[in-house]
Amino acid sequence: MVKTINSMPRIIVIGGGATGCGVARDLVLRGYKTILVESGNLGSGTSSRSHGMLQSGARYAVTETSFAAECYRERNIISKIFPKAVNLIGGLFVRLSNDPEDYVEKFLQCCEVAEIPTREIQVGEVLKIERELNKNILRAFHVPDALIYPKKLFDLLAKEIRAYGGKILTNHQVVSIKETNGVADSIVVSHNGVKTNIECDGIINAAGPWASKVAKLINQNVELELTRGCGIFFTGQLVKKAINRCRIPNSNDIMCPSGEESLWGTTSEVVYNPDTSVTRPDEIKKLIQGAQELFPNIRNYKSFRTWSGVRPLVKPKNINKNLPIPRSHLVIDHKKSGLDNFLTVCGGALTTHRLMAEDAVNKLGNKFGINISCSSHITSLLN
Numbered sequence: 001m002v003k004t005i006n007s008m009p010r011i012i013v014i015g016g017g018a019t020g021c022g023v024a025r026d027l028v029l030r031g032y033k034t035i036l037v038e039s040g041n042l043g044s045g046t047s048s049r050s051h052g053m054l055q056s057g058a059r060y061a062v063t064e065t066s067f068a069a070e071c072y073r074e075r076n077i078i079s080k081i082f083p084k085a086v087n088l089i090g091g092l093f094v095r096l097s098n099d100p101e102d103y104v105e106k107f108l109q110c111c112e113v114a115e116i117p118t119r120e121i122q123v124g125e126v127l128k129i130e131r132e133l134n135k136n137i138l139r140a141f142h143v144p145d146a147l148i149y150p151k152k153l154f155d156l157l158a159k160e161i162r163a164y165g166g167k168i169l170t171n172h173q174v175v176s177i178k179e180t181n182g183v184a185d186s187i188v189v190s191h192n193g194v195k196t197n198i199e200c201d202g203i204i205n206a207a208g209p210w211a212s213k214v215a216k217l218i219n220q221n222v223e224l225e226l227t228r229g230c231g232i233f234f235t236g237q238l239v240k241k242a243i244n245r246c247r248i249p250n251s252n253d254i255m256c257p258s259g260e261e262s263l264w265g266t267t268s269e270v271v272y273n274p275d276t277s278v279t280r281p282d283e284i285k286k287l288i289q290g291a292q293e294l295f296p297n298i299r300n301y302k303s304f305r306t307w308s309g310v311r312p313l314v315k316p317k318n319i320n321k322n323l324p325i326p327r328s329h330l331v332i333d334h335k336k337s338g339l340d341n342f343l344t345v346c347g348g349a350l351t352t353h354r355l356m357a358e359d360a361v362n363k364l365g366n367k368f369g370i371n372i373s374c375s376s377h378i379t380s381l382l383n
């Protein structure tokens with residue numbers, strides 16, 4: 001256990017993406033003195049470059065059933081505590097003739113295990129609503145997928161962090177972390193070229209794809225599998241619901257509405273640099289080909305924008321090339337490598353950011369002998 005202190009510990013959270021903001025929110029709700037440090041604006045990393053889905057979990061039901069169940073529980077919690085940031089549009093999993101027939105049964109069974117409600121809809125009914133969809137789809141299943149609006153989510157998270165006394169420093173980059181006798185006791189931040197020292201009792205590293213770089217500042221190792229994903233926005237609303245291919249999750253298999261636009265994606269490619277963000281012409285070509293299988297008239301819609309982001313996934317021990325890299329999160333306690341008050345939280349998804357935060361703050365509490373239970377799933381100060 002970390003040294004005993006008389007008042008609540010001062011905790012620094014590094015990284016103001018969904019994970020870091022979720023951690024800071026959970027900390028302030030439990031009464032910790034909290035400073036969130038973000039090198040850009042809140043959400044300016046991967047969190048603003050996602051597909052924007054509050055996942056029902058159905059996508060991962062077959063390949064990672066426990067993560068799928070987490071997604072559905074979190075989808076329900078987030079839509080209750082932050083309804084203004086969520087649109088419960090619903091989703092469809094549709095089977096084309098080149099999607100494996102036996103996947104459907106596995107999909108339905110695994111959704112049941114994960115307690116994700118599914119309902120088969122007659123193809124004719126689906127095509128009345130989703131007019132751009134390939135008329136040759138064979139089967140369709142409704143799932144409770146939803147959309148999440150990152151900008152609204154970050155506004156709500158920031159308001160709540162501040163309302164409970166937390167401090168948020170944006171455009172402050174952590175450039176070094178200092179240690180005394182196995183305890184991280186301060187950080188140095190750089191803001192407009194000016195460096196400032198901030199003391200603390202504990203640190204949670206939530207720097208997403210940059211978590212390894214941040215850990216290196218204090219000679220710690222964090223092994224991530226960075227996968228870059230890109231997608232494409234089409235003008236016009238092609239779909240009313242989030243439409244997924246009914247097959248093992250892969251590249252090129254989801255279209256969802258986004259205001260007056262539609263987002264198609266994404267890809268997945270292992271990268272070694274978290275700052276890799278340019279979309280290549282060959283990727284755009286493949287994305288359009290993939291979209292055309294599900295939406296034969298896609299070329300009538302002018303594509304005007306691509307986006308890409310880097311997923312901070314936990315490096316798996318064994319990689320199965322036929323399956324997606326696992327999405328479940330990990331909280332690393334750096335005590336094993338000599339640093340007692342430093343945790344890293346990585347992996348997961350935007351959908352599960354609250355749960356990741358709960359897990360990290362529980363583990364931090366154990367270190368300080370603080371047993372205040374989590375309330376981030378019930379608190380809704382701003383509604």
Ligand SMILES: Cc1cc2nc3c(=O)[nH]c(=O)nc-3n(C[C@H](O)[C@H](O)[C@H](O)COP(=O)(O)OP(=O)(O)OC[C@H]3O[C@@H](n4cnc5c(N)ncnc54)[C@H](O)[C@@H]3O)c2cc1C
Pocket residue numbers: 014015016017018019020037038039040041042043044045046047048049050051052053054055172173174175206207208209210214227228229230231266308309310311312347348349350351352
């Ligand atoms: C293409 C794509 C599509 C996706 N689609 C979905 C989806 O539909 N639904 C879903 O649930 N998930 C989705 N995800 C996953 C999800 O976006 C990520 O898991 C999540 O956003 C990661 O959040 P994070 O806070 O961990 O990382 P980030 O959002 O990257 O936050 C880390 C922050 O740390 C900051 N930082 C880094 N270094 C420092 C430093 N030295 N000092 C201070 N700050 C620092 C960065 O500026 C950044 O803002 C998708 C991901 C990708 C790439």
